[in-house]
Amino acid sequence: MRIDIITVLPQMLTGPLDCSILKRAQDKGLAEIVVHNLRDYTTNKHKRVDDYPFGGEAGMVIQIEPVDNAIAALKQQREYDEVIFTSPDGELFDQPMANQMSTLQNIIILCGHYKGIDYRIREHLITKEISIGDYVLTGGEMAAAIIADAVVRLIPGAIGDEQSALSDSFQDNLLAPPVYTRPAEYKGWKVPDILLSGHQAKIDEWKLQQAMERTKALRPDLLKED
Ligand code: ADE
Numbered sequence: 001m002r003i004d005i006i007t008v009l010p011q012m013l014t015g016p017l018d019c020s021i022l023k024r025a026q027d028k029g030l031a032e033i034v035v036h037n038l039r040d041y042t043t044n045k046h047k048r049v050d051d052y053p054f055g056g057e058a059g060m061v062i063q064i065e066p067v068d069n070a071i072a073a074l075k076q077q078r079e080y081d082e083v084i085f086t087s088p089d090g091e092l093f094d095q096p097m098a099n100q101m102s103t104l105q106n107i108i109i110l111c112g113h114y115k116g117i118d119y120r121i122r123e124h125l126i127t128k129e130i131s132i133g134d135y136v137l138t139g140g141e142m143a144a145a146i147i148a149d150a151v152v153r154l155i156p157g158a159i160g161d162e163q164s165a166l167s168d169s170f171q172d173n174l175l176a177p178p179v180y181t182r183p184a185e186y187k188g189w190k191v192p193d194i195l196l197s198g199h200q201a202k203i204d205e206w207k208l209q210q211a212m213e214r215t216k217a218l219r220p221d222l223l224k225e226d
Pocket of ligand 1: 086087133135136137139
C-alpha cells in the first residue's frame, strides 16, 4: 500500500511516521508513506500556498492551484483509490473504515490547515473527507498520522503476531480484556488466578467475559450497534 500525504508542515509528520510498526511496515516493503510539501507545487516566487478569503473573513485559505498541481503530479505516476481530506466535518474515522482502507492500493491524504482550503478543492479533487473526532485540531497532520497508523498496522505482516490486530479492541465491537505480565504479584496486587491456571478454554471464556463487562461498563454504545 502507498500513502501520499500532502501538507504545508511535513516536519509534523516525519517523527510519527518513522517509528515502531509504521517504520517496520515501510522497512519490510508492506507500506510506502511519502510526505510532500505543498510549497513544492507552487508556481510563485515566494512559494505561497494561501491567500485571503473572498468575502472578507479572518484567516488565510489554502489555494486550489498548488493542491491541484500536487494531486495531478501524483496521479501521473499511478492511480489512486481515494483522495482524502482531513477535516472536522468529515466522516468519523473508526475501525471498520480503517479495515476497509487497509485493503486499498494507493491513497492520497491532503492535510487541511489554516482557516480552511478553497472549497473547490473539496468539490472537485477530494473523494472522501475524514474526521478523527469531534474536536478541532490546528491542522490535519496529526489526523493523517493517526489514519496512516491505524490503517498500516492492519496490512498482513505489519504486526509480528498475526493474531494481534484481529484481537484488538473494536475489531469485534468489544473492548480488549485486561492483560498482565510477570510478576504474578506486585506490592500485594495479584494477577487474576484464572490466567495462571493453565486451563486455556477457561482462560478464553474469562477473557470474553471481561471484554463484555468492560464494554458494557465503558462503551455501551458499541453493543447497541448493528
Ligand atoms: N483537522 C482539524 N480538526 C480535525 C479533525 N478533528 N479530524 C480531522 N482533521 C482535522
